[in-house]
Amino acid sequence: MPSRATAGLASAATAEALTASCCRLLPVDAESRLFFRLRTRIARALCLTMLSTARLRLSLVVLLSAMFWGSLYGIFVEAFTFLEALHAEVISLLFNAFFSSLMVMLVFSTGILLYGGMYCSPESRLLMTLPAREEAIFSHKFQEAVWFSSWGFILLGSPMLVAYGVVRGSPWTYFALLLPFMMSFVVIPATVGGICCMAMVAWLPRLRLHALSITLGVACVGAIWLAWSTLSSVRADSMSAAWFEQTFSRLAITEQKLFPSWWLSSGLLEAARPGATRQEAWAALAEAVKFLALLVANGMLLQLVAGWLARRAYRLGFSQLASEVPARRRRRMGWFDEMLVNAGSAAGRPLRLLVVKDIRLFRRDISQWSQFLIFFGLLGLYFWNVRSFNYNNAYASMIGFLNLAVVGLILSTFTTRFVFPMISLEGRRFWILGLLPVHRDHIVWSKFLFSFLGGVLPCCVLVLLSDVMLGLPKRAILVHEICCVVLCMGLSGIAVGLGARMPDLREVSPSKISSGFGGTLSLVVSSLFIMAVVVVAALPSHLFLASHALGPGTLRGVLSWVGSGQGIAASLVVVVALGAVATALPMWLGLRAFRRLEP
Amino acid sequence: MIEFDHVTRTYGPKTAVSDLSLAIPRGELFALLGPNGAGKTTTIKMLVGLLQPSRGAVRVSGFDLVRDPRNAHLHIGYVPDEPCLYDKLTGREFLWFIADMFGMPRHLAAERIGAEIEHFELGEFADDLAESYSLGMKQRLVFAASLLHSPDVLVLDEPMVGLDPRSVRIVKDLLAARTREGMTVFMSTHTLAMAEEMADRVGIMVRGRLRFLGTVAELREQMAIETTSLEQLYLELTGPQAGRQQGA
Numbered sequence: 001m002p003s004r005a006t007a008g009l010a011s012a013a014t015a016e017a018l019t020a021s022c023c024r025l026l027p028v029d030a031e032s033r034l035f036f037r038l039r040t041r042i043a044r045a046l047c048l049t050m051l052s053t054a055r056l057r058l059s060l061v062v063l064l065s066a067m068f069w070g071s072l073y074g075i076f077v078e079a080f081t082f083l084e085a086l087h088a089e090v091i092s093l094l095f096n097a098f099f100s101s102l103m104v105m106l107v108f109s110t111g112i113l114l115y116g117g118m119y120c121s122p123e124s125r126l127l128m129t130l131p132a133r134e135e136a137i138f139s140h141k142f143q144e145a146v147w148f149s150s151w152g153f154i155l156l157g158s159p160m161l162v163a164y165g166v167v168r169g170s171p172w173t174y175f176a177l178l179l180p181f182m183m184s185f186v187v188i189p190a191t192v193g194g195i196c197c198m199a200m201v202a203w204l205p206r207l208r209l210h211a212l213s214i215t216l217g218v219a220c221v222g223a224i225w226l227a228w229s230t231l232s233s234v235r236a237d238s239m240s241a242a243w244f245e246q247t248f249s250r251l252a253i254t255e256q257k258l259f260p261s262w263w264l265s266s267g268l269l270e271a272a273r274p275g276a277t278r279q280e281a282w283a284a285l286a287e288a289v290k291f292l293a294l295l296v297a298n299g300m301l302l303q304l305v306a307g308w309l310a311r312r313a314y315r316l317g318f319s320q321l322a323s324e325v326p327a328r329r330r331r332r333m334g335w336f337d338e339m340l341v342n343a344g345s346a347a348g349r350p351l352r353l354l355v356v357k358d359i360r361l362f363r364r365d366i367s368q369w370s371q372f373l374i375f376f377g378l379l380g381l382y383f384w385n386v387r388s389f390n391y392n393n394a395y396a397s398m399i400g401f402l403n404l405a406v407v408g409l410i411l412s413t414f415t416t417r418f419v420f421p422m423i424s425l426e427g428r429r430f431w432i433l434g435l436l437p438v439h440r441d442h443i444v445w446s447k448f449l450f451s452f453l454g455g456v457l458p459c460c461v462l463v464l465l466s467d468v469m470l471g472l473p474k475r476a477i478l479v480h481e482i483c484c485v486v487l488c489m490g491l492s493g494i495a496v497g498l499g500a501r502m503p504d505l506r507e508v509s510p511s512k513i514s515s516g517f518g519g520t521l522s523l524v525v526s527s528l529f530i531m532a533v534v535v536v537a538a539l540p541s542h543l544f545l546a547s548h549a550l551g552p553g554t555l556r557g558v559l560s561w562v563g564s565g566q567g568i569a570a571s572l573v574v575v576v577a578l579g580a581v582a583t584a585l586p587m588w589l590g591l592r593a594f595r596r597l598e599p
Numbered sequence: 600m601i602e603f604d605h606v607t608r609t610y611g612p613k614t615a616v617s618d619l620s621l622a623i624p625r626g627e628l629f630a631l632l633g634p635n636g637a638g639k640t641t642t643i644k645m646l647v648g649l650l651q652p653s654r655g656a657v658r659v660s661g662f663d664l665v666r667d668p669r670n671a672h673l674h675i676g677y678v679p680d681e682p683c684l685y686d687k688l689t690g691r692e693f694l695w696f697i698a699d700m701f702g703m704p705r706h707l708a709a710e711r712i713g714a715e716i717e718h719f720e721l722g723e724f725a726d727d728l729a730e731s732y733s734l735g736m737k738q739r740l741v742f743a744a745s746l747l748h749s750p751d752v753l754v755l756d757e758p759m760v761g762l763d764p765r766s767v768r769i770v771k772d773l774l775a776a777r778t779r780e781g782m783t784v785f786m787s788t789h790t791l792a793m794a795e796e797m798a799d800r801v802g803i804m805v806r807g808r809l810r811f812l813g814t815v816a817e818l819r820e821q822m823a824i825e826t827t828s829l830e831q832l833y834l835e836l837t838g839p840q841a842g843r844q845q846g847a
Contacts (some may be wrong), residue, residue: 024702045687122683129647319651377709
């Protein structure tokens with residue numbers, strides 16, 4: 001009897017003919033069309049899924065985006081009207097500063113997104129085993145990364161540019177050219193980010209982290225220095241001619257003619273120029289189109305370079321990356337964990353063990369603590385500079401409360417994004433936790449403690465910093481700190497309680513869990529809670545300061561009582577009550593649901 | 600059909616695959632066995648072009664995986680240990696994407712997609728989004744996709760993980776039929792019974808080296824121990840004693 005190998009040899013010619021007849025390498029254009037179809041299908045399926053399963057979230061996103069866009073548009077119309085009247089030359093500088101900052105951010109954000117998409121995603125592992133060109137895979141992932149990295153630019157930039165055109169009375173061609181200008185500009189820094197990413201992964205694999213850290217560090221220090229020197233130098237005479245001059249000279253660095261941001265800025269300013277005569281209008285338009293062509297040509301050239309590099313470096317880099325041996329983890333923080341576990345009674349030990357486990361997971365998840373650090377760091381930087389402007393007492397108090405609301409809103413995004421999915425993620429490990437000799441309530445309470453203790457310290461420090469910089473009196477600081485603690489407690493209760501009440505035990509991705517109905521509801525409830533706390537606390541304080549500023553007897557009846565010391569004390573009682581409800585109600589719902597949970 | 604030519608692959612100071620030389624002819628089903636960390640997955644990743652060898656060359660149908668990966672991939676079908684699909688594509692759309700990527704003519708692609716859907720019993724859920732599939736369903740879809748273009752070489756990394764007994768039978772029958780038609784199968788597995796039942800030859804890797812290459816009968820002969828079980832032979836060859844000898 002012949003072996004299978006022999007039988008196989010006999011039919012070799014047939015198999016070869018089969019493969020040769022049914023397969024071929026795709027030409028470039030067919031490959032591009034195929035990837036385009038793939039993205040279109042995925043986008044369509046995503047939209048349909050959202051329309052059918054996440055209507056609340058979609059509606060909120062559309063509504064809030066529209067509100068955000070409208071508010072920005074209004075602010076920019078006011079700002080451009082003011083600048084047109086007083087300091088028309090500032091606009092060019094502002095455009096250059098804005099676009100050059102965005103340019104730097106786009107280089108980094110696209111580079112980082114491409115790193116994840118091209119080297120670490122399951123999709124890239126699939127595509128690398130198919131007969132696809134390396135440059136086609138790069139281009140496919142590049143378009144995805146550009147979309148993710150530049151939507152913020154479109155959302156921020158479009159109201160500004162539309163407002164400028166409206167204030168300036170620009171011709172329709174300006175508005176028609178806005179999108180082509182923005183898109184052609186985005187391609188340049190994004191491609192530079194992609195080129196840097198591929199080159200670093202392929203040829204500097206070991207230096208990759210250091211190179212990125214050093215570059216990011218230098219960029220951050222530069223940005224901080226620029227912001228610091230601009231805001232801190234002339235505190236006393238801000239918005240004066242001297243202030244403007246000094247600011248101009250500092251920002252002049254962004255007006256380099258070799259920067260794509262300058263091409264964009266100049267092109268837009270030319271396009272927006274309303275010509276007195278027909279000839280002047282044509283000349284301005286021609287000049288604008290020249291800058292657009294410059295952006296497009298450079299974008300295309302960089303794309304060619306990136307494609308060439310992808311052919312040479314992508315597979316090499318992919319393979320190089322797999323060669324790296326992860327560093328052995330050392331227990332640097334082991335003493336801290338031990339201390340936490342042993343601090344307290346033996347009865348509370350299981351709860352502390354669960355909290356310490358979550359702290360360890362947080363510490364080892366770079367995406368969590370880095371976002372936490374970046375957002376709170378930026379807030380800290382802003383609060384540190386808040387005294388650069390001189391406010392009177394009423395303004396300072398209002399800004400203090402607004403800062404408190406901002407701290408709360410940022411904390412709520414973290415509790416929704418990272419704390420809300422915690423119970424759902426525990427569902428995947430329920431075979432461990434469910435068999436441990438701990439009460440199920442302990443699991444839920446441990447999440448609450450983790451969230452509350454992790455949030456309360458940085459938030460209180462930030463609020464204190466803001467108030468000190470604003471020069472607020474001690475009594476106002478105390479009110480703000482009480483509100484901050486209440487916010488932290490309530491936000492933790494909402495995220496943990498709703499997370500336990502509406503868990504998604506099948507999902508492994510925390511981002512998908514938080515973007516579902518439960519996560520969206522948690523975010524909405526958190527925002528309403530923050531608004532309620534801040535409004536209830538701010539109103540009496542504001543009336544109190546107003547009555548002092550305007551003189552006794554200005555406020556009458558209920559307003560007079562609300563604006564008194566008693567009113568402030570009563571508002572604090574209401575705030576604490578709101579916090580208690582926001583904590584207790586969702587936690588009660590969550591605990592009850594979690595006790596009955598059948599994973 | 601498949602050729603490993605003095606292939607070495609290192610991860611930093613660690614050598615995952617050391618000087619592997621192996622040729623697998625057309626129509627052979629080859630099973631690569633070995634304990635965890637032996638270098639099986641690294642070998643497979645080099646065979647499908649996900650990793651480049653530190654030294655040596657890997658060729659499929661005469662095409663070097665480093666120098667000419669696209670042409671080599673035309674001849675390869677790959678079923679990874681963790682199936683990767685697009686969550687927001689249906690099974691049928693995924694199969695069309697793969698068929699288009701291999702440049703198959705539309706009429707032939709439609710015919711093959713229909714046949715594979717029927718063969719792997721995917722009809723019930725072929726038009727559902729892949730995000731709703733179980734692991735077994737995903738694995739069957741990946742099998743169907745890997746066979747669409749009738750590859751000369753089919754590479755399987757732990758192919759039976761997640762499959763129910765009926766699907767396992769389908770896959771076994773299919774592998775037997777395709778190898779009879781001339782397809783070469785390179786399979787990494789921990790399921791010794793399957794290797795014993797299906798493989799023309801087995802290779803046993805220990806610490807990056809190919810410790811044995813031949814048929815199961817040859818392995819029994821070489822080990823010269825009183826047993827007929829492949830499991831016992833495997834344990835003898837890969838046990839701690841063998842590891843120490845290897846180290847020495």
